[in-house]
Amino acid sequence: MVLLEDFQHRLSVTCRAGNIRDVLAYKGHSMSEAMVFGVANSLSFYYVLPDETLERSEYVLISGNSHLGLEDVASNLSLSYETWLPESEEQKWKHVRELLEAGHPVFMDAVLSMYMHHLRATPLFGMGGSAAEREGFVSNWDDMFSRLQIPAGTHLAVVIGLDEEKGEAYIIENNLSGIQTVPIRVLAEASNPKMDVTLHPQGRYSIYNIPQELPALAQTISRAIPMTMQSFLGGDFPWRGIGALDRLARDLRHWPEMLPMEFVENSMHMIYYVSEVASGGGLYRRLYSRYLKEAAAICGDDRLAAVSKEYQVLAKQWRTFTKGLSDGAGRAAETLRSESLNDLIGEIAAQERKAAETLAEWLPGGELAR
Known part of the structure; x- marks a missing residue:
């Protein structure tokens, strides 16, 4: 043994x-779980339809994080x-x-x-x-x-x-x-x-x-936050980042025409599960909010604490949106045409872009982008 x-x-x-x-x-x-999540560049958004992947899937692949966390933690913490x-x-x-x-x-x-x-x-x-x-x-x-x-x-x-x-x-x-x-x-x-x-x-x-000493957390945070947000905002991949979120906002009401109804219902349940059971609430946005609050204290920068509150709001919006999908899965077509849900995902996409653009330009001691 x-x-x-x-x-x-x-x-x-x-x-x-x-x-x-x-x-x-x-x-x-x-180190806290939230800090590990943040320095792993984990926050993201993925939206992949079943016919867009080689994976066999019975639902739309939606996630609020990147599973590259093991690799990025190693890079950012010099492991x-x-x-x-x-x-x-x-x-x-x-x-x-x-x-x-x-x-x-x-x-x-x-x-x-x-x-x-x-x-x-x-x-x-x-x-x-x-x-x-x-x-x-x-x-x-x-x-x-x-x-x-x-x-x-x-x-x-x-x-x-x-x-x-x-x-x-x-x-x-x-x-x-x-x-x-x-x-x-x-x-x-x-x-x-x-x-x-x-x-x-x-x-x-x-x-x-793992070495006996790690890089200073303030230094790691200063690299990780802009890197995470630039990745979220950049690239030409329709299935990742802000582009994927915008595409979900456009696609949502059309899922019944795009997917078998069983896949539609599975997806409506799965997105709530990922948001509220597998990620600690709000599609990982609650966890990232905690990270930014800790980062603000470590870096002595109250501006990060202000953006942390924006992610708290986003977490609540995601919970409302995903719960609305899960609760309405039994009447999928009607739910997906709901103006309130479609307006909400559009608002979420706009707020996600605003928060990410703010943090993408952040430097300790400097000015946040306006």
């Missing part, structure tokens, strides 16, 4: 930023990042054990719905969790994903131990307070399913090599 016994875990609203926060803390660097796609399951788990023995928590991409029913809280390090917490977590996922025929592979867990005699892996789940165990054979299948999966994890696993 190998186990990182000093690993401490706190609940988080996102699997990537929260798990990266825990791994950084294990290596001696205290060494390594990732592998295994040649075989035997080789993979042998290597995972070696990484754990060397003191590395291992990030593992996986299809959560394929192993969540096997999770079992383990009373390690004083963090036992509860059966009620686990059941609520599983129920939330089942409510959304039971309607889909093709599972989604967008989850990230952290492996902190293996007990090969018992056939168990010890893992961190961001939504559960206790250390969890899951059968290694089940986690192996969930990390590299032999079936069609939207955003297939392909068996991917990764680590950070």
Whole structure:
């Protein structure tokens, strides 16, 4: 058995930023989930129709963040990042054990719905969790994903131990307070399913090599904020950034003509799930608001605190919009023609552009763009 016994875990609203926060803390660097999310250049917007991707999907792919967080955190915090796609399951788990023995928590991409029913809280390090917490977590996922025929592979867990005699892996789940165990054979299948999966994890696993000292946070923030916003505003990709958000505002009322009705209804539920369950509220805008508030204190710049409040408003607008879609999925065509919802997504797009343009020109000690 190998186990990182000093690993401490706190609940988080996102699997990537929260798990990266825990791994950084294990290596001696205290940082909030919101700060990790911000310096990862994570805030974005994606809108991809099923026929615009090679992925097999039963819904419109919509997200408020970029899944490049692992790579961008490494770049912005001067970490060494390594990732592998295994040649075989035997080789993979042998290597995972070696990484754990060397003191590395291992990030593992996986299809959560394929192993969540096997999770079992383990009373390690004083963090036992509860059966009620686990059941609520599983129920939330089942409510959304039971309607889909093709599972989604967008989850990230952290492996902190293996007990090969018992056939168990010890893992961190961001939504559960206790250390969890899951059968290694089940986690192996969930990390590299032999079936069609939207955003297939392909068996991917990764680590950070984390130095004793990181760059000053003020310096990292000063680079990350303009970079994030320039990426959001720039580029010619119709499926990413402000262009994708503008396109959603144009497309929304036409979804019934563009997609099979089952896909339309799935999409209307999924966007609410992503906004309010998977991202901590407001399509990740609430989390980014918290980041800007922290950044304002670190950089001694109240102007960031002012823009933080704009993202609080955007988070509330996104919640209203996505809840309206989910609540109205049973009468999809009528809901999607709603003038109030179409006006609201247009207003959101305009406010997103305004906030991003403001931050894209921000420099510490300088003037925010007006």
